[in-house]
Amino acid sequence: MEGIITAWGRILRGYRPALSIEITRECPLRCPGCYAYGDDHLGGDVTLRQVTDYKGQDLIDRVLAIVDEEKPLHVSIVGGEPLVRYRELQQILPAIAARGMYAQLVTSAVRPIPLEFASIPRLQTVVSIDGLQPEHDARRKPATYDRILKHIAGHQITVHCTVTRQQVQREGYLEEFLQFWSANRDTRQIWVSLYTPQVGEVADEILLPADRERVVAALMTLRHKYPKLKMPEGLIKQYAKPPQSPDECVFAQTTQCISADLERRITPCQFGGTPDCTQCGCIASAALGAVGAHRLPGGLRVGAIFEGSLKVGRAWRARRAPSGVEQPSPAA
Numbered sequence: 140m141e142g143i144i145t146a147w148g149r150i151l152r153g154y155r156p157a158l159s160i161e162i163t164r165e166c167p168l169r170c171p172g173c174y175a176y177g178d179d180h181l182g183g184d185v186t187l188r189q190v191t192d193y194k195g196q197d198l199i200d201r202v203l204a205i206v207d208e209e210k211p212l213h214v215s216i217v218g219g220e221p222l223v224r225y226r227e228l229q230q231i232l233p234a235i236a237a238r239g240m241y242a243q244l245v246t247s248a249v250r251p252i253p254l255e256f257a258s259i260p261r262l263q264t265v266v267s268i269d270g271l272q273p274e275h276d277a278r279r280k281p282a283t284y285d286r287i288l289k290h291i292a293g294h295q296i297t298v299h300c301t302v303t304r305q306q307v308q309r310e311g312y313l314e315e316f317l318q319f320w321s322a323n324r325d326t327r328q329i330w331v332s333l334y335t336p337q338v339g340e341v342a343d344e345i346l347l348p349a350d351r352e353r354v355v356a357a358l359m360t361l362r363h364k365y366p367k368l369k370m371p372e373g374l375i376k377q378y379a380k381p382p383q384s385p386d387e388c389v390f391a392q393t394t395q396c397i398s399a400d401l402e403r404r405i406t407p408c409q410f411g412g413t414p415d416c417t418q419c420g421c422i423a424s425a426a427l428g429a430v431g432a433h434r435l436p437g438g439l440r441v442g443a444i445f446e447g448s449l450k451v452g453r454a455w456r457a458r459r460a461p462s463g464v465e466q467p468s469p470a471a
């Protein structure tokens with residue numbers, strides 16, 4: 140509740156409480172269905188691989204300048220593969236922690252995660268592991284299971300699995316995945332997202348409605364059996380009834396996403412392009428959707444308070460802007 144009130148205060152002053160930065164355009168992987176390298180991720184005129192990005196002190200200074208301007212409570216460092224810039228992160232991540240902010244590093248663990256990251260306060264390291272070894276290795280080579288297991292040693296990671304249609308073909312697959320990663324001593328917790336397509340996308344990864352129902356039912360049961368699966372019931376329920384548009388998505392409304400040139404805003408959410416909200420399986424959207432659906436004593440929905448506060452905050456920040464200075468787009 141304390142976090143909600145702090146975030147609410149930020150929103151009322153016209154800031155988005157969460158910031159997501161693609162700190163590099165580079166990635167040694169070529170995962171099928173990767174949204175970051177989709178043609179329309181940045182709106183269609185340029186792709187992530189084509190934007191100018193930064194390195195060294197220039198990158199450190201520019202990222203921290205954005206953090207100081209946006210004043211988020213939570214910063215996600217994504218890519219590309221963020222660990223391509225691990226030397227810069229050795230300065231950026233402690234600097235974010237020193238500002239009292241929470242941070243999340245989202246990586247494939249294709250290279251070793253510097254051990255000192257394990258002791259940075261409020262930093263969560265999230266490793267994308269999409270299924271059991273045969274399916275994961277086929278999709279995410281060279282970030283194979285063998286490499287991941289070596290590179291996470293000494294950390295307490297969040298395992299993040301994006302469920303694709305390939306993973307729901309066999310009964311018990313998700314439970315085997317949870318058994319394997321729950322038994323790993325370097326796993327602190329496990330999150331499960333569902334593949335989110337773009338509008339009109341045709342891909343083998345897309346879950347059919349019946350697949351989604353089965354995954355939701357399985358997660359509802361498995362969360363009791365595997366304590367490391369940190370997914371409350373209210374969050375899982377959101378997968379059965381995703382937002383119908385970005386306007387209904389608390390996550391999209393409260394998160395500023397910036398690409399590797401450190402200028403372009405990725406809209407309407409981190410997926411960019413035209414994501415099919417009606418098939419959304421993003422855990423961040425579901426988690427905030429669950430918060431938004433919560434009713435306070437008296438019956439008022441938390442989401443309704445956020446929506447009203449966003450309007451107040453936008454108006455407030457626009458009034459504070461010096462005339463003629465355009466503010467970053469507060470909404471997609």
Ligand code: SF4
Binds near residue numbers: 170220
């Ligand atoms: S590791 Fe991430 S950014 Fe790189 S190709 Fe795979 S999904 Fe895309």
Ligand code: SF4
Binds near residue numbers: 385388419421
């Ligand atoms: S995160 Fe929000 S805006 Fe993005 S696809 Fe999901 S519901 Fe839509």
